[in-house]
Amino acid sequence: MHMGYARYNPEDGKYYLEKSYYHSSNKKHKKRNVAYASLYKRILTPTVPGSRIDFDFAGPEQNATSDPALDFILIEESGIYEITASVTTNLGPNGFINYFIDRIGGPAITGGSFTAEGSGTNTNGVTTQVLLNAGDRVFLRVGFRTGGITYGFANLTLHRVD
Structure with missing residues (x-):
């Protein structure tokens, strides 16, 4: 069971959502800060093997920082994402x-790969869960490809689950 509440920070004038989880084994509440972030791409772009997906803009974020200029999401709090x-x-x-x-600078994200093959327009993706540490910078990159391929309508989102 969990309960949520908002905490106001007078230094930056923002409200932060927090969750409190009830653990029956120790009868204590354990606080977890919510963390999420996202990056989006909407412009058709040629693929370059080994390069990061070139994101156009960031979505909502809390306790993580989306950076569309550098094409990564910075993790601010360690946890399972x-x-x-x-x-x-x-x-x-x-x-x-x-x-x-x-x-x-870290190990590969387990279960974080997907492919597209054939011809025409394909939308493919993957969802995985992984332990991330504060300071990790997560991005999406192009691997091997054959032929002239373009991409658009890309997204990268993450949400802390524990």
């Missing part, structure tokens, strides 16, 4: 491309 990524890809004949959710 659910990460979802999807990309609409325009493939030429017999096209193939793979995408990877990754972090700068």
Whole structure:
């Protein structure tokens, strides 16, 4: 069971949502700060193997920072995060491309890859859960590809679940 409440910070004039979880095993409440962030792409862009997806703008965020200029999300609080990524890809004949959710300077994100293949327009994505540490910078990158491929309508979102 959990209860939520808002806390006002007079220094920055913002309200912050917090959750309190009731654990029956120890009869104590354990506070967890909500954390989420997102990046979005809406402009058709050619793919470059090894490059990050070039995001256009950030969505809502709390206790994480979305940076569309550098194309990553900065984790401010350690925890288990659910990460979802999807990309609409325009493939030429017999096209193939793979995408990877990754972090700068850290191990690869387990379960964070997906592919698109065939021809025409495909929307593909993946959802995974992973332990992230404060200071991790999460991004979405292009892996191997064949043929001339463009992408648009991409998103990268994450939400702390514990």
